[in-house]
Amino acid sequence: MSSSVSSTTSSSLTTLSAKTGISGLVSGLDTEEIVNSMTLATQQKITKQEQKLQLLEWKQTAYQSVTTALKEFQTKYLDVLSSTNFTSSTMFSTIAASSSSSAVSVEATSSAAAGSITINSITQTATNAKYVGATGVTDDLGGTVTDYSNLSDKSFLLTRDGVTKTITLGTVTDASSLKTSLESAVSSAFSDGRVTVNMSGDSFSFTCDGSIMSVSALAGDTTTLKSLGMTSGLSNRLSTSKTLADLPFATDLTGDPVEFSINGVDFSFDQTTTLASIISQVNSSDAGVTMAYSSLTDGFTLTADDSGEGNEISIADTSGNLMAAMGLTSGTSTDGQNAILTVNNVAIVRSSNEFTIDGVKITLEEDVDAADPITDPITIKLSSDTTELKDKIKSFVEDYNTMIDLINGLTKEDKNSDYAPLTDDQKEEMSDSEIEKWEAKAKSGILRGDSLLRGIASNMQSLMYRSAVSGGLSLYNLGIQSAGYAENGKLEIDEEKLDQVLASDIQGVKELFTTETTGIANALDSIIDSAAKTSGARGSRGSLIEKAGYESTTSSTQNSIYDSMQDVNEYIAKLKDQLEDEESRYWSKFTALETALQQLNVQGSMISGFGTSS
Numbered sequence: 001m002s003s004s005v006s007s008t009t010s011s012s013l014t015t016l017s018a019k020t021g022i023s024g025l026v027s028g029l030d031t032e033e034i035v036n037s038m039t040l041a042t043q044q045k046i047t048k049q050e051q052k053l054q055l056l057e058w059k060q061t062a063y064q065s066v067t068t069a070l071k072e073f074q075t076k077y078l079d080v081l082s083s084t085n086f087t088s089s090t091m092f093s094t095i096a097a098s099s100s101s102s103a104v105s106v107e108a109t110s111s112a113a114a115g116s117i118t119i120n121s122i123t124q125t126a127t128n129a130k131y132v133g134a135t136g137v138t139d140d141l142g143g144t145v146t147d148y149s150n151l152s153d154k155s156f157l158l159t160r161d162g163v164t165k166t167i168t169l170g171t172v173t174d175a176s177s178l179k180t181s182l183e184s185a186v187s188s189a190f191s192d193g194r195v196t197v198n199m200s201g202d203s204f205s206f207t208c209d210g211s212i213m214s215v216s217a218l219a220g221d222t223t224t225l226k227s228l229g230m231t232s233g234l235s236n237r238l239s240t241s242k243t244l245a246d247l248p249f250a251t252d253l254t255g256d257p258v259e260f261s262i263n264g265v266d267f268s269f270d271q272t273t274t275l276a277s278i279i280s281q282v283n284s285s286d287a288g289v290t291m292a293y294s295s296l297t298d299g300f301t302l303t304a305d306d307s308g309e310g311n312e313i314s315i316a317d318t319s320g321n322l323m324a325a326m327g328l329t330s331g332t333s334t335d336g337q338n339a340i341l342t343v344n345n346v347a348i349v350r351s352s353n354e355f356t357i358d359g360v361k362i363t364l365e366e367d368v369d370a371a372d373p374i375t376d377p378i379t380i381k382l383s384s385d386t387t388e389l390k391d392k393i394k395s396f397v398e399d400y401n402t403m404i405d406l407i408n409g410l411t412k413e414d415k416n417s418d419y420a421p422l423t424d425d426q427k428e429e430m431s432d433s434e435i436e437k438w439e440a441k442a443k444s445g446i447l448r449g450d451s452l453l454r455g456i457a458s459n460m461q462s463l464m465y466r467s468a469v470s471g472g473l474s475l476y477n478l479g480i481q482s483a484g485y486a487e488n489g490k491l492e493i494d495e496e497k498l499d500q501v502l503a504s505d506i507q508g509v510k511e512l513f514t515t516e517t518t519g520i521a522n523a524l525d526s527i528i529d530s531a532a533k534t535s536g537a538r539g540s541r542g543s544l545i546e547k548a549g550y551e552s553t554t555s556s557t558q559n560s561i562y563d564s565m566q567d568v569n570e571y572i573a574k575l576k577d578q579l580e581d582e583e584s585r586y587w588s589k590f591t592a593l594e595t596a597l598q599q600l601n602v603q604g605s606m607i608s609g610f611g612t613s614s
Contacts, residue, residue, distance in 0.1 A: 112359030142205030143229025255320015308351025415445025
């Protein structure tokens with residue numbers, strides 16, 4: 001470290017100079033040095049304020065480092081989305097469940113106990129009521145020719161199952177020649193012979209069992225398709241993005257608006273509504289069904305949202321024929337059924353394939369029908385394993401100690417009063433490593449004895465050391481206690497004692513952490529919120545946030561340190577203006593002096609000249 005650096009210097013953090021004048025050309029004076037000396041007091045004031053500003057910035061960073069640590073701890077251990085959420089009873093479940101058969105999956109909840117459950121048999125699983133509409137609801141791909149005179153030697157594109165071919169017509173004069181030309185062109189394009197050309201009068205169509213086909217214009221030639229009575233994009237399947245008016249239903253659609261009801265819920269749509277919008281509104285309604293269209297079968301289905309008996313589906317057109325056109329009035333209806341099984345020799349009926357028995361969530365994974373029931377017993381084993389919970393508690397204590405260490409490090413470190421923030425001039429004389437070492441000493445102890453941080457640490461320590469509530473367990477009972485006076489509030493764990501309590505009183509451990517308001521996790525969450533909460537209006541946020549703000553939140557410019565920094569910046573600006581005025585004034589005076597001396601010199605020379613000539 002360079003020993004020549006002093007915390008008291010005449011150089012300000014920001015160098016100012018108003019060198020506007022004549023610099024000692026006649027007098028020989030070092031005007032710049034003199035003016036610098038005469039404005040030294042103002043320069044030192046600027047330096048002092050800029051050092052004050054730097055200290056405020058360091059303090060803000062230090063406070064925010066504590067906020068970050070608190071929020072990271074809160075997110076890891078006190079957030080509902082965390083797998084290590086100590087406020088949740090579920091995390092304290094030490095029961096592991098396993099099934100002897102893949103036909104059943106199991107998951108232990110916090111209320112499960114060690115032991116076993118036997119599923120003696122599964123007669124049937126629950127199903128959802130379903131209505132499968134008629135298939136083939138889209139019109140065949142084709143059109144009615146309006147003009148034969150413009151079709152000879154013309155081309156268009158035909159796509160089948162994603163493969164696009166160019167269909168080029170020969171000489172076309174009438175319906176017969178069109179059929180012959182189409183058959184030849186299609187046979188050449190799709191050589192497997194599966195695409196059939198059908199002709200009836202001036203109308204024709206393409207059919208291919210199980211395939212999705214569409215036509216489109218070649219090189220923008222929509223005239224050819226128009227003459228054939230088709231439009232580009234026409235398909236033998238429905239497009240959910242098209243409106244009712246543009247959908248090629250096999251049954252002519254009537255009604256505008258179209259109106260229908262499903263399970264007593266009424267719907268009304270005009271012809272400009274897209275099929276996608278209709279499906280979405282039905283599925284989000286109170287009808288309790290999910291509507292779907294399959295391009296594979298070219299049909300619609302309605303499936304009850306809830307499984308089990310009593311969830312039948314009723315459908316009716318009330319104005320127009322949309323449901324009929326969609327094949328939903330001439331399909332097949334299947335009623336829902338309940339799950340029927342025997343558990344621990346007790347007959348069980350459930351409307352869903354997911355249910356909970358004795359704290360165990362059971363899911364029936366395979367479809368089972370009464371005609372082919374599962375009769376082999378399935379065993380669900382429930383065993384206790386506290387290893388994972390113990391590791392989470394140890395991690396909780398370790399990270400808590402890290403928070404306490406951080407706060408203690410800031411409030412107890414020694415302050416180096418001989419090291420002030422460096423000026424720009426000082427930094428120019430030092431290496432990067434020297435600057436880093438100097439600033440580390442200058443930052444040290446800037447929050448020594450800080451009452452805000454000490455209050456936060458004190459609140460957390462009081463919580464950790466307090467006695468059990470209403471005769472329950474305390475952390476001390478779990479083998480978690482003070483690591484000693486020298487450790488400044490940190491905790492240590494007697495793992496043997498912790499193991500004993502986890503094995504004998506897991507309910508007490510759960511209550512210690514999760515009891516509403518008084519539980520350690522909930523109480524600690526409140527303490528952290530009172531310090532680090534960033535939401536809400538100014539004045540209602542956490543104490544650290546009100547003091548120093550937090551990055552990427554509105555509090556970053558709404559806190560007391562920021563306000564102080566603004567005040568300092570304003571004062572610095574005022575002092576710089578003052579310095580510039582002083583320098584200008586002094587330079588003006590010295591310029592006047594130089595001018596006067598120059599005039600005296602000229603007059604002296606003139607007088608000397610008079611004497612010489614006489």
